[in-house]
Amino acid sequence: MTIRRRSLALATTLIAPLALAAPLAAQELTIGFKAAVTGSDPHQNYTPNRNVQLHVYEPLVLQDEFMRIRPGAASAWRNVDPTTWEFTLREGLKFHDGTPVTADDVVFSIRRARAATGLRTFVAQTRSVASAEAKDARTIVIRTNGPAPLLPSQMAVIAIVSARAAEGAGEAEFNGGRAALGTGPYRWVNYTPGQSVVLERAGSHWRTPAEPWQRVTFRFMTNDSARVAALLAGDADVIDNVPASLYGRVRESDRAELVTTPGLFTLYMYLDHHRQQVQYATGPDGQPLPQSPIRDRRVREAMSLALNREALAERAMEGSADPIGQFAGPGFIGHDPGLPVLPFDPARARALLAEAGHPNGFGLTIHCTNDRFPGDARTCQAVGQMLTAVGIRTTVDALPAAVFFRRANGNATTEPEFTAFQAIFASSTGVASETMATILHTRDRQSGFGSLNRGRYSNPAFDAALRRVDTIFDPAEAERAMGEAARIAIEDKAILPIFSLRASYGVRRGLTLTPRGDQYTFATTIRPR
Numbered sequence: 001m002t003i004r005r006r007s008l009a010l011a012t013t014l015i016a017p018l019a020l021a022a023p024l025a026a027q028e029l030t031i032g033f034k035a036a037v038t039g040s041d042p043h044q045n046y047t048p049n050r051n052v053q054l055h056v057y058e059p060l061v062l063q064d065e066f067m068r069i070r071p072g073a074a075s076a077w078r079n080v081d082p083t084t085w086e087f088t089l090r091e092g093l094k095f096h097d098g099t100p101v102t103a104d105d106v107v108f109s110i111r112r113a114r115a116a117t118g119l120r121t122f123v124a125q126t127r128s129v130a131s132a133e134a135k136d137a138r139t140i141v142i143r144t145n146g147p148a149p150l151l152p153s154q155m156a157v158i159a160i161v162s163a164r165a166a167e168g169a170g171e172a173e174f175n176g177g178r179a180a181l182g183t184g185p186y187r188w189v190n191y192t193p194g195q196s197v198v199l200e201r202a203g204s205h206w207r208t209p210a211e212p213w214q215r216v217t218f219r220f221m222t223n224d225s226a227r228v229a230a231l232l233a234g235d236a237d238v239i240d241n242v243p244a245s246l247y248g249r250v251r252e253s254d255r256a257e258l259v260t261t262p263g264l265f266t267l268y269m270y271l272d273h274h275r276q277q278v279q280y281a282t283g284p285d286g287q288p289l290p291q292s293p294i295r296d297r298r299v300r301e302a303m304s305l306a307l308n309r310e311a312l313a314e315r316a317m318e319g320s321a322d323p324i325g326q327f328a329g330p331g332f333i334g335h336d337p338g339l340p341v342l343p344f345d346p347a348r349a350r351a352l353l354a355e356a357g358h359p360n361g362f363g364l365t366i367h368c369t370n371d372r373f374p375g376d377a378r379t380c381q382a383v384g385q386m387l388t389a390v391g392i393r394t395t396v397d398a399l400p401a402a403v404f405f406r407r408a409n410g411n412a413t414t415e416p417e418f419t420a421f422q423a424i425f426a427s428s429t430g431v432a433s434e435t436m437a438t439i440l441h442t443r444d445r446q447s448g449f450g451s452l453n454r455g456r457y458s459n460p461a462f463d464a465a466l467r468r469v470d471t472i473f474d475p476a477e478a479e480r481a482m483g484e485a486a487r488i489a490i491e492d493k494a495i496l497p498i499f500s501l502r503a504s505y506g507v508r509r510g511l512t513l514t515p516r517g518d519q520y521t522f523a524t525t526i527r528p529r
Contacts, residue, residue, distance in 0.1 A: 031237065032236035040176075050428065058184045096182060099181075106160055109163075113126060126448065131143045240504070263517055264328075267423070270422070271495065273456055281362055312498060368423070439452050457495070459489075511528060
């Protein structure tokens, strides 16, 4: 049986019958994880890491399966004035070692997250914070550098750690050492690079009822067939990222069931906007063109018109994706019903290329991952074929994610390398404007805007429209403003949205699982029948 949610209007929970269930190991849960966790530090912003770490380290605000916020470590919050927010900690909240959580711990955590360095940090989510201070033991006052209506959503990504235990701590101390103290329902036991993370149930927690799992193991299984085989053999109780090509194996099994739901992660084609000449756009002689064709909007539109998004979602992804033409799908914060899926028109694409001075097209190498999500390399090949069909002679270079992101992101001393490249992204906040602020706003290291603006896109009109969202406290008006900013970016072909991935899980019979739009797999949403 496949449960496929066409709408996010109603949450779906998969309830698998007990009749054919194999016995579960007493109070133990094994989750087969597509992506490997890369570290233990909760203030490095990488999706697989955060998925596991949220079992251990809680933020002030939690997110439900639709990314709408609800109380977490904070039981309440209020907007004191346009630039001041006040959060109140839960009464009696404690770390795993029994020490009380105080406002000082929260202030320390926010400052530590802001100061973190590396490829993936929370600088975008903390960009509006001017200061954080403890008003009293349970009250945190956060002052912002301007109106910040989205601050509670932004605080949903900042893990609270113990100031006493985490001061000066590094990877070793967070990997089951002195710093591995959170307030979540599980404790961090051990992270073995390339293999697994092991968690154990905390002695007590404010959520009720108590967690049924004494021990949870996230096993890294990057190979899709091996992950499905582990589920069907009983070596894993739940797996994530079931590829569409293997849906049938799960669906036809008497030991497991399949659940899918619309997802937040969107595949984009990023485009290099800043270089006059680019390495990967070439003429008939194979040499780089003197002027990058990507800088011409007509070429960018031609590239978009060459893409048959419906075919990519249904055929290349075998139905495991939904075509999209904006930065949030239906049901998510910032979705604009007036922005349709971008059209497929190869004839118009060829005409635009000729109009832009490329009647015979040009050569282009596109880059993508080959192990980040099921179907990534296959989609990349299909995109290459579609571009080639309109005259953009395309070579595809699919790379391991670790290599791809190092070259795509650049660092403090090197610029991103690629010319046109595909990668998935979803803001940790689940808010469309935060996605745009991260991947499209003019890059500004001081403010945190554009921290993953890999194409170095810069448009003052877009930036102004996006910054306006940050001044609006009325949610409905804010979503309308997000739509206005999105329209500017989409019209300018700043980036090319292709499709959003459907979250997919394989679940042992005898278990229930509540699917999430962010594709996270939480032990806290998996229960025996």
